Amino acid sequence: MNELIKKAASLLEANEVQVVIGYGLGSAKRPQAIFVTTPAGCEQLMFDNRCIQNLAVYLTKQEIRKLGKPAIVAPLPVLRSIVQLVAEQQLTEGDLVVLGIDPDGKLLEFSSFKAIESFLSDHKIVIEEKYLKKIEEIKNMPVGERFAYWVELLEPCFKCYACRAACPLCYCTRCTIENNQPQWIPVASHLQGNLEWHVMRAMHLAGRCTDCEACYHACPLGIPIHLLNKSLIQDLSESFGDYGPKISEPNMLSSFDPDDKESFIR
Amino acid sequence: MQTGNYSINEPSMSKLFDNLAEKGKTMYAPKNRGERILFQKVEKFGEIAGDYLLTANSAKEVVFPRYEKVFSYKKTQDGILINDPTGNPFSEVVLWGSRPCDAAAFIPMTNTFEKDYIDNLYVKRRKNLLVLSFSCNTCDEFCFCTSVNGGPGNTAGSDILFTRLQTGDFLAEIITEKGKKVVEENSSLFEASTAEGKEQSLAKVEPRFNQDEIQAKLQELFENPLWAEKSRACLGCGTCAYICPVCSCFDIQDEAHGSQGTRLRCWDSCGFSLFTLHTSGHNPRPDQGTRWRQRILHKFRYMPDKSKIAGCVGCGRCSRSCPAGINILDTVTAL
Ligand code: SF4
Ligand code: SF4
Ligand code: SF4
Ligand code: SF4
Numbered sequence: 001m002n003e004l005i006k007k008a009a010s011l012l013e014a015n016e017v018q019v020v021i022g023y024g025l026g027s028a029k030r031p032q033a034i035f036v037t038t039p040a041g042c043e044q045l046m047f048d049n050r051c052i053q054n055l056a057v058y059l060t061k062q063e064i065r066k067l068g069k070p071a072i073v074a075p076l077p078v079l080r081s082i083v084q085l086v087a088e089q090q091l092t093e094g095d096l097v098v099l100g101i102d103p104d105g106k107l108l109e110f111s112s113f114k115a116i117e118s119f120l121s122d123h124k125i126v127i128e129e130k131y132l133k134k135i136e137e138i139k140n141m142p143v144g145e146r147f148a149y150w151v152e153l154l155e156p157c158f159k160c161y162a163c164r165a166a167c168p169l170c171y172c173t174r175c176t177i178e179n180n181q182p183q184w185i186p187v188a189s190h191l192q193g194n195l196e197w198h199v200m201r202a203m204h205l206a207g208r209c210t211d212c213e214a215c216y217h218a219c220p221l222g223i224p225i226h227l228l229n230k231s232l233i234q235d236l237s238e239s240f241g242d243y244g245p246k247i248s249e250p251n252m253l254s255s256f257d258p259d260d261k262e263s264f265i266r
Numbered sequence: 267m268q269t270g271n272y273s274i275n276e277p278s279m280s281k282l283f284d285n286l287a288e289k290g291k292t293m294y295a296p297k298n299r300g301e302r303i304l305f306q307k308v309e310k311f312g313e314i315a316g317d318y319l320l321t322a323n324s325a326k327e328v329v330f331p332r333y334e335k336v337f338s339y340k341k342t343q344d345g346i347l348i349n350d351p352t353g354n355p356f357s358e359v360v361l362w363g364s365r366p367c368d369a370a371a372f373i374p375m376t377n378t379f380e381k382d383y384i385d386n387l388y389v390k391r392r393k394n395l396l397v398l399s400f401s402c403n404t405c406d407e408f409c410f411c412t413s414v415n416g417g418p419g420n421t422a423g424s425d426i427l428f429t430r431l432q433t434g435d436f437l438a439e440i441i442t443e444k445g446k447k448v449v450e451e452n453s454s455l456f457e458a459s460t461a462e463g464k465e466q467s468l469a470k471v472e473p474r475f476n477q478d479e480i481q482a483k484l485q486e487l488f489e490n491p492l493w494a495e496k497s498r499a500c501l502g503c504g505t506c507a508y509i510c511p512v513c514s515c516f517d518i519q520d521e522a523h524g525s526q527g528t529r530l531r532c533w534d535s536c537g538f539s540l541f542t543l544h545t546s547g548h549n550p551r552p553d554q555g556t557r558w559r560q561r562i563l564h565k566f567r568y569m570p571d572k573s574k575i576a577g578c579v580g581c582g583r584c585s586r587s588c589p590a591g592i593n594i595l596d597t598v599t600a601l
Contacts, residue, residue, distance in 0.1 A: 026591050026593060026596070027593055027595065027596050028407050028408065028585070028591075028593055029407075030591060031591070032499060032590060032591025032592075033498075033499040033590055033591070034499070035498050035499070053589065053590065053591070057501065058499075061501075062553065063494070063498065063500075063553050063554055063555070064498070153300070156299060156304060156306075156323070158323070158332045158504075158508050158533065159332075159504070159532075159533075160503055160504035160505045160507075160508040160509075160535070161503050161504055161538075162501070162503035162504070162505045162589045164503070165501035165502055165503035165589065166501055166503070166589045166590075173539075178540055186519075186521055187333075187517070187519045187530075187532050188332075188333035188519060188521070188530050188532050189332050189333055189532070189533075190333060193333075214589075217589065218501075218503070218505075218589035220322055220323075220505045220508070220509050220587035220589075221299075221300075221302055221304065221322055221323065222300050222301035222302040222322065223300065224300070224301075
């Protein structure tokens with residue numbers, strides 16, 4: 001941790017960045033996002049396995065952008081989000097300094113976004129066994145039972161949109177669900193409204209989601225909404241192979257190739 | 267109004283539940299759902315969660331559903347037919363297992379819906395609601411009921427307040443006529459008693475601030491860097507408002523299908539950027555700092571200024587569940 005604190009303080013000292021986005025202990029002694037603007041303030045920075053909020057979400061927030069150029073404390077999930085944001089032209093080289101944290105807790109420095117990409121090629125997204133089993137179980141349900149499963153799972157959702165707010169890739173300033181002329185998706189959190197909302201969100205993240213689980217951790221009702229995203233990641237890995245955020249290759253689902261082997265796309 | 271103290275033992279509790287359920291009342295109670303304990307409909311006493319401090323959601327849905335039909339309309343040859351749901355019968359609901367803060371929240375909620383404008387949907391639901399609360403014998407670092415005129419054994423808002431005594435039996439304090447009726451109709455389950463032993467069974471919730479002082483300070487602090495500082499991590503979601511037992515903002519939505527449709531009111535939150543966005547594109551609350559200020563001012567200044575009662579009962583739900591770890595106490599105690 002000393003390494004991280006020293007590095008962050010020196011960046012602020014040299015005015016290379018104006019804010020460090022990191023984790024600190026809040027008043028209730030739980031880790032939360034903190035925004036440090038002075039070298040002395042860096043003493044508050046910490047990192048352990050309770051730091052599960054994905055800080056990359058702050059890179060696109062206007063309130064944080066106003067603070068100046070950021071350095072960001074970036075364990076694996078944050079690194080993945082950063083690469084995806086770069087691939088989607090939301091971040092440009094020089095916009096930020098990445099203070100990587102490797103899986104052993106050591107500080108990582110990167111010379112470029114490409115360097116993060118190549119680091120991530122050794123740390124691929126792997127859907128955990130327990131989720132693979134769950135997805136398999138759901139997929140094997142007869143249609144009616146599967147529908148009932150989702151209805152029951154999503155029923156408590158009251159559409160607080162914390163899942164969306166916590167997701168670094170849900171950076172749209174105007175979400176489809178807020179379009180009301182025409183209204184694509186019912187706003188009310190009834191059966192149809194909830195199903196359409198979650199299916200729409202999952203589809204908008206298909207091929208982009210980096211499996212950080214921020215949506216799931218954010219949900220105040222503990223709804224395992226990330227099951228949908230994980231299932232799509234699994235499908236995409238099976239269809240297209242190597243899944244994960246990449247700068248050097250086009251996005252899996254939102255790119256177009258005139259030489260595509262499927263004729264319908266041409 | 268306090269109309270007497272009784273005692274009731276554990277087996278009789280379950281009998282009481284059955285008796286109320288048998289009368290066709292809809293029972294709401296804390297129950298496990300996936301990874302959380304939520305207030306939801308229950309059929310049997312055995313489904314009620316045993317060990318909980320507070321449910322993840324609040325109980326407000328029993329009077330203020332997350333979406334509700336205001337009216338529906340249909341265009342016919344004879345003109346437009348309007349269906350007003352306030353004319354329909356409302357089911358009788360029992361809220362079982364609410365905490366004193368959950369129950370106290372119905373007081374500011376009623377101020378909102380029954381003062382300046384009488385909201386018939388709310389009035390009817392509230393009238394048909396029986397609130398059977400249980401005192402708290404534990405608390406956590408997020409609880410602050412004692413700083414907002416509440417407490418772990420506070421009776422306000424409940425019809426009956428049960429307190430589990432060290433003997434294992436429950437003290438039943440009858441607070442309202444509705445509560446008295448429950449005892450009369452189930453008299454074999456209750457025994458006359460005194461309130462002895464109550465205090466010793468309650469959690470100790472340390473006061474964290476003085477509400478009157480906060481209200482006084484907030485008369486001045488509209489422009490202050492504190493709002494942006496304390497809300498820096500805020501993600502602008504609806505969690506704090508949706509799980510708050512007092513928050514009652516809503517949005518009007520129409521669901522139209524050809525020549526018929528329904529007008530709904532759906533929960534809304536002052537934390538959303540769209541909440542105050544004008545059609546012109548102007549937003550008088552342009553960032554999370556000004557939105558957070560509204561949340562605090564509404565609860566700790568505007569509501570007590572208007573009706574002497576704060577818009578917060580100190581349940582701590584917003585702080586426990588905020589995905590960014592924002593703790594309302596950090597702001598209030600820093601004023
Ligand atoms: S959908 Fe969930 S898991 Fe995927 S990137 Fe967004 S927050 Fe992370
Ligand atoms: S965070 Fe949970 S309750 Fe809120 S909209 Fe997402 S799934 Fe629904
Ligand atoms: S729950 Fe937290 S992140 Fe969401 S609006 Fe409230 S304070 Fe902001
Ligand atoms: S503002 Fe927070 S602590 Fe106060 S009543 Fe609402 S959820 Fe509970």
